[in-house]
Amino acid sequence: MGVLGRSAPQVRTRRRDTLVRQHRSFPRLFGSLLLVVAAGVSSVGAAPERVRPAPAHDVKARPLGQVVPAPARVRPGGSPYAITASTRIRVDASRADSREARRIGSYLAGLLRPSTGYALPVTEGHGDGGIRLRLGSSDRSLGEEGYRLESGRGGVTLTAREPAGLFHGVQTLRQLLPASVEERSRQRGPWTIAGGTITDTPRYAYRGAMLDVSRHFMTVSQVKLYIDQLALYKINKLHLHLSDDQGWRIAVDSWPRLAAYGGSTQVGGGPGGYYTKAQYRDLVSYAASRQLEVIPEIDLPGHTNAALASYAELNCDGVAPPLYTGTSVGFSSLCAGKEVTYDFVDDVVRELAALTPGKYLHIGGDEAHSTSHEDYVAFMDRAQAIVRKYGKTVVGWHQLTGATPVKGAVAQYWGYDETGADERLRVAAATKAGTRLVLSPADRVYLDMKYDRNTVLGQAWAGYTEVDRAYDWNPATYLADAGVAEDAVLGVEAPLWTETIVTSDQLESMAFPRLPGVAELGWSPAATHDWNTYKSRLAAQGPRMTALGIDYYRSPLVPWPAG
Incomplete structure (x- = not known):
C-alpha cells in the first residue's frame, strides 16, 4: 500500500471558478511561418488564449543542469x-x-x-x-x-x-x-x-501520460493545455482513454450511435461529449507539434457499457442496457460468441487507425470480470489480429498476458505492491516471450490517487501517494524479483483517471507536482535519481508552474520558495 496518514493539509496555489481554463495563445504552424512581432506570439500549433496568472517574482538565472528532468x-x-x-x-x-x-x-x-x-x-x-x-x-x-x-x-x-x-x-x-x-x-x-x-539523451523511448476522457469528458482546449504542460517535462506519449462504461468519446462513422448516444453522459450524469474526427485529428496534430505521439485506447471486451447501450446487437441477449453514470467496474462485456462483435471491433479499429499516424493502438483488456477466461482469450486473439491487420502495434493492460500477446505487443503494468506473485510471474513469462512492458504501478504513478487522507479529490484504493513515493522507485528493477529483465521495460506512463476530475484546475492539482517526477524517471539516467536533490529542483519549479497557471499541490515534503 501507499504511504498512509500524511497530516499536512492539501494547499493549492489558486482556485478558479471557470470550468475550462484556456491555455496560452499560439498561432498554427505553417510551412513558411511569418514572424508576428507586433502580436508578440509565434509558435508550433494553435491554442486558445488562457487567463494570465499572477506574476512570478523570480528573476534569478538557473544553475546549469538544475532542471527537470535532470540532464544526462x-x-x-x-x-x-x-x-x-x-x-x-x-x-x-x-x-x-x-x-x-x-x-x-x-x-x-x-x-x-x-x-x-x-x-x-x-x-x-x-x-x-x-x-x-x-x-x-x-x-x-x-x-x-x-x-x-x-x-x-x-x-x-x-x-x-x-x-x-x-x-x-x-x-x-x-x-x-x-x-x-x-x-x-x-x-x-x-x-x-x-x-x-x-x-x-533519454533513458527510455516511452515516457507517457494517460488521460481518461471517458469518465468525465475533457474538451479539446483542456487536452491541448495538458499537452503543453507535458511537453515542458519531455513526455513523448499521450495515451487517450477514449471509451469506457460511462462514455464513448470518438466519432465512428460506421457506428454513429457510439458517440451520439454512448457519448451523451458521464460520471454523475453530466452532458458528456465526444470528439469529431476533425477534432481528434486536430489533437493528434497539436500533440505532434509538441513531439507527443497520441495512443488511442478503446477498452475491450469489458468497460463497454456505453457501446452496449448504443447497440443492442452487441449484447449476448440482444437487449441494450441503460447508459451508466456510476463508477463501478467489471460488470460489462461484449459478446465474444457473436460474429457482429468482431465486425464492430474491425470497424472501430479501422477508422481509428486511419486517424492515428502513431504506431500504437491500445485495446484495454483490464477488469473483464464479466467475461469468462475462455471467451477472454478467444476475444483478445481476434482483437489483436485486427489491430495488426491495420498496421498498428498492440498495447493492452497487463491482463493481456493472461491471453497470448501477439509478437511485438506491449503490456501496460498497473499492479502495485500487493499484486499477487502469480500475476507478476505471468507478466514476467510474457516478457521472456518478447512482450515489452510500460510500467504504471498504481501505488506509484496513478495520478488520481490521493496524496494523503486530507486530499479532497481522487481515490485511495491503491493507498496514498505523496510526491516522494511517486518518484522514489526504479523502473529497471521494479519487477526484477518476478524475473523481468531490465531490457523488457519500454518505459513509464502516469495515468490520470477522472472519476472525480472535471476541471483543468482539478486535473492539475492531482498531476502536479507528481508528473514531473515520473517524467524524470523516464528521461534521466538512474544515477541522477535521488529524492533529496530532486526535491530541491522540484521546488524551483514552483514559481514556473505558478507563472504557467498550473494549479499544483504544495506538498509539505518539498521546500517550495516562500511567497
Whole structure:
C-alpha cells in the first residue's frame, strides 16, 4: 500500500471558478511561418488564449543542469549568455530539415517574446551570437531525441539530429531562464542562461501520460493545455482513454450511435461529449507539434457499457442496457460468441487507425470480470489480429498476458505492491516471450490517487501517494524479483483517471507536482535519481508552474520558495 496518514493539509496555489481554463495563445504552424512581432506570439500549433496568472517574482538565472528532468551530462563553466533586445534566433539546418527547425525556432520565439518584450526575429543561415538552433547533427550518440546545449557569453547553441531532440532542448533552455519568462506580459529581466554544456539523451523511448476522457469528458482546449504542460517535462506519449462504461468519446462513422448516444453522459450524469474526427485529428496534430505521439485506447471486451447501450446487437441477449453514470467496474462485456462483435471491433479499429499516424493502438483488456477466461482469450486473439491487420502495434493492460500477446505487443503494468506473485510471474513469462512492458504501478504513478487522507479529490484504493513515493522507485528493477529483465521495460506512463476530475484546475492539482517526477524517471539516467536533490529542483519549479497557471499541490515534503 501507499504511504498512509500524511497530516499536512492539501494547499493549492489558486482556485478558479471557470470550468475550462484556456491555455496560452499560439498561432498554427505553417510551412513558411511569418514572424508576428507586433502580436508578440509565434509558435508550433494553435491554442486558445488562457487567463494570465499572477506574476512570478523570480528573476534569478538557473544553475546549469538544475532542471527537470535532470540532464544526462552537465559541464558548467564560462560566462553566462544574456538575451537582449538585439538577440536573434538563428536556424541552421539542411534544406530537408529547415522547415522543422524554423517551426521550433518560431515556437521558442513565441515562448520568449511576451515576457521579454524583445522582437527575437527568427532567421535562417549561419551567423554568430544569439540563440542558434542546429538540426541535422552527425553525432549519432544524440539519437532521435537527444540534444546538446552550449552556452557562453557569445550565445547559446542547441544541436540535435532530429526535430524531437531540438524541441526537447528548447524545454531545457526555457527552464534555465527565470520562471517569469513563462508570463504572457512583459516582465523585468535580466534573461541570463548559465554558461557550460549540457549533453542529454533519454533513458527510455516511452515516457507517457494517460488521460481518461471517458469518465468525465475533457474538451479539446483542456487536452491541448495538458499537452503543453507535458511537453515542458519531455513526455513523448499521450495515451487517450477514449471509451469506457460511462462514455464513448470518438466519432465512428460506421457506428454513429457510439458517440451520439454512448457519448451523451458521464460520471454523475453530466452532458458528456465526444470528439469529431476533425477534432481528434486536430489533437493528434497539436500533440505532434509538441513531439507527443497520441495512443488511442478503446477498452475491450469489458468497460463497454456505453457501446452496449448504443447497440443492442452487441449484447449476448440482444437487449441494450441503460447508459451508466456510476463508477463501478467489471460488470460489462461484449459478446465474444457473436460474429457482429468482431465486425464492430474491425470497424472501430479501422477508422481509428486511419486517424492515428502513431504506431500504437491500445485495446484495454483490464477488469473483464464479466467475461469468462475462455471467451477472454478467444476475444483478445481476434482483437489483436485486427489491430495488426491495420498496421498498428498492440498495447493492452497487463491482463493481456493472461491471453497470448501477439509478437511485438506491449503490456501496460498497473499492479502495485500487493499484486499477487502469480500475476507478476505471468507478466514476467510474457516478457521472456518478447512482450515489452510500460510500467504504471498504481501505488506509484496513478495520478488520481490521493496524496494523503486530507486530499479532497481522487481515490485511495491503491493507498496514498505523496510526491516522494511517486518518484522514489526504479523502473529497471521494479519487477526484477518476478524475473523481468531490465531490457523488457519500454518505459513509464502516469495515468490520470477522472472519476472525480472535471476541471483543468482539478486535473492539475492531482498531476502536479507528481508528473514531473515520473517524467524524470523516464528521461534521466538512474544515477541522477535521488529524492533529496530532486526535491530541491522540484521546488524551483514552483514559481514556473505558478507563472504557467498550473494549479499544483504544495506538498509539505518539498521546500517550495516562500511567497
